[in-house]
Amino acid sequence: MKVVIIGGVAAGPKAASRIMRMAPDAQVTIIEKGSFLSYAGCGLPYYVSGEIKEQRELMGTSAGVIRDEVFFRNVKNFEVRSGTEALEIDRVARSVRVRDLATRQESTLDYDKLVLATGATPMIPPIPGVDKGNVFTLHGIHDAEGIKRLVTERTARDVVVIGGGLIGVEATEALVAHGCRVTIVEMLPQILGMLDWDMARLVENYMESQGVRILSGTRALALEDRGGGGKITHVKTDKGELPADMVIIAIGVRPNVALAKGAGLEIGEKTGAIRVNDRLQTSDPDIYAAGDCVECIDRITGNPCFVPLGSTANKQGRVAACNICGGNEIFPGIVASSICKVFDYCAGRTGLTERAARAAGYEVISAMVPGADRAHYMSESKPLLVKMVADRKTGRLLGVQVTGPGEGAKRIDVAATAITAGMTIDDIAGLDLSYAPPYASAMDNLVTAANVVRNKRDGLMVGITAEEVHRKIEANEDFFLLDARSPEEYAEVRLPKSTLIPLGALRRRLAEVPRDREIVCYCAISLRGYEASRVLVGAGFVDVKVLDGGLAMWPFEKEIG
């Protein structure tokens, strides 16, 4: 069996290795346009930051061996042709025409099975100046080397990052580690589009506290070389201009589908990525596709989506290989789990955001639930801010988002598993998650979040968003904002126009609460706020709400001191 694999970074080598383990007699050839093989693309920001010291670490196995042509030939027993471009697929002849980029020589490779692992390419906005020497994407090792050179030479102090997605944020952290002053220019009203606005805003506030400037709702119009030295010195936006010693473009990636298109393979209309069935066959059953060039099925909505990630690429490489070797393995789709480290915060999500859930037609209940990420009396305990989204009708968990310094990846992975299984918020509340004070609270953050959603569903709690409360405050609306914390906490920090009645005093001070107005209760994390609301409802008050997420997740200004 002859297998040709086009693409030598993630899904390609994974598929090749697996094929050789299942069918040691197979003849497998990988065609790779670039010169670097099987490198850890996701590690590039950490190579730029200096956390990873040597380029070779990105290309090594966990045993420290470099994955080059020799390694693949001797250890894995397949051939890799780097610096070789695949030009055309002849589906009738079952061959691929390729060109050696050094010698310009063309040749033809026959295949019984073909794997397209062509990856994705960073998008470049159609604005002037993007071709200058100090403008980078952060996609390949060459990019990382270029950025690293400028920051270690200290020639890049003011950096503009265009695009506030995962890569933009990771690049920002890496640049700040080198002392750069970074401004993120984001066209949309928020960075990290994988999150809802309310969660993203918390990340933005935190990044700003770390010295990053974030200009959301801002469009880059031109990159300008005012010094005439062939380098960008300024970024012109629709809201003014920014000095720039370097520009990073991180507005997303586009799947590489030219070869597939040229061969007449089906491309997803919405995603623009190669369409595959759940065995990862393209519309030609002898041609498989895997990794950043394919579209996936969202397991919640059933819709095609494009979420290129190394984890998916590796899993798909394995699935394609199994099927090529006569197996019948399924790639079941994704739940769009994403996470990134933002200085000492995590920012993660799995499943649908509230926005996406509403767009998909769900009637949504959501909860914003701050809490300690382990027993609050442990010194290493840190706050974790959780947003949970569920379907009101069925109770099904639709999505979870996290941020904060606490351990968020764990909760995202549990939620991803629960969403995959179709669990409801009642199921989540009953999960037997591991408990010991160094790792979790007796009621894990997800269990608590599920309970808050259930309280809302069951009518025990009526939530109101920070955005809505903020609007009321700004509009000077007539409502009663009740702070249920202690006088000491209140003196330190509080919401504007709030009135302090500590929870422990509320039952005897009911006369101070107006019966004819909307009441919004809050505290630090909205537990005492919730209890205050129950006391008021028990005392006959009718319009009583609780501020979602409490002070801990309030993204606007507070009154201090």
Added chain:
Amino acid sequence: MKVVIIGGVAAGPKAASRIMRMAPDAQVTIIEKGSFLSYAGCGLPYYVSGEIKEQRELMGTSAGVIRDEVFFRNVKNFEVRSGTEALEIDRVARSVRVRDLATRQESTLDYDKLVLATGATPMIPPIPGVDKGNVFTLHGIHDAEGIKRLVTERTARDVVVIGGGLIGVEATEALVAHGCRVTIVEMLPQILGMLDWDMARLVENYMESQGVRILSGTRALALEDRGGGGKITHVKTDKGELPADMVIIAIGVRPNVALAKGAGLEIGEKTGAIRVNDRLQTSDPDIYAAGDCVECIDRITGNPCFVPLGSTANKQGRVAACNICGGNEIFPGIVASSICKVFDYCAGRTGLTERAARAAGYEVISAMVPGADRAHYMSESKPLLVKMVADRKTGRLLGVQVTGPGEGAKRIDVAATAITAGMTIDDIAGLDLSYAPPYASAMDNLVTAANVVRNKRDGLMVGITAEEVHRKIEANEDFFLLDARSPEEYAEVRLPKSTLIPLGALRRRLAEVPRDREIVCYCAISLRGYEASRVLVGAGFVDVKVLDGGLAMWPFEKEIG
């Protein structure tokens, strides 16, 4: 509605608080024998170690308020009678006779609903000397204070911990933090009975590297006061005697069921704990039970079990409260998730151990899978050792165990969720877990473990346990032990009687491998060992196995240098 709750530590206060939120008019009274309320019992080892500085932190809310009678009255609106013992339940009159332990006065409390949250009591072995002043359990705050006094006074240097379960191990860590020389005396052949022997052995090796002496398979026969000062000075065991300035007894707990028994309520035969239905009603529907005194249903086997944990107690308190207030909430049972911190290791499990799975009649496939807990090129990456147990027939995930310095709690929680959902190893392999280099590898440890189990199921890999290979080595059996690593790695450390053939050289050195003998391949983590086995099988070798878990999970002596 009058509710009486017996027990004021975990499930009791949780139930009371929830009842007051759901039914603000209810009259709730908690009866508590001790003087401490709602304290974090699980935090006691960390109070002993000094990680938690003040006793009050164990009794505070996350906002720092002490949960005492005044707090419960003012903030939560229920009454707590501490220092009060419940003597008898009159189910016909619906009343509880109680005694104030200070005044010895008895009185009677009527109830509409009663909650038994009577907890559990440490078991004490029937041996001489257990009543001496320097013999402790680690169950309540008094115990912790007593232990803390002796270690901070530096009068306790040599400490014997009888029992190597969770509490014994946590106590050991706390004592070592104070400079104590600790010996664990464990009757069973291993400590941490929640783990399989092979996993526990790895923890034991690590603890011994931290200076702890572990005497498993050893029975304490007597605690002896040889100085005549009323204090234990020696522990006599069936394998010799140990000096002891202090003894900690941690052989497990027994549910407190005297009241329930006295009232004729049903008790589980196997567990000795109070039997409840899934709404947490005892055999008397007006009497609920929750927390460490009840038996749970194992969600995998459907069998009753007794796994007292603060997490379960809190969830059950909430469920009982909901049902008391007219709801219909289910406590769905447990999957026996447990975790503990052991110095810089974690030790955790969820679901069934291999031992328990076999005992329950499953045909088991298991895998031992070491790996980095995040991208191996990140500096904070640490090894995590995973054991996965599945049902060969259905592929269902039955259990996962972890140890090592890596992030294990995350994987346990994901596995607990997957087991609860009835997922198979194929489902696990397809999970869309969150991936970014600071948090995970592209193939998460659980995904890789599931793939190893699948490879075994599909006949691509034949495993052999470390125990069996060790036996062969000791017995001088005629087999070929092939080390597939590099010469440098081999020179550093290797298995006795192994032969080095690096994977990259294997295909051209096949002649050095005997065709007539059993071959066992290994490497650091058994990935190259697995690939070597595939090369050999591809070359026609017939009896080729792979060492489960590789060198990383080899619990016996190695050849060094």
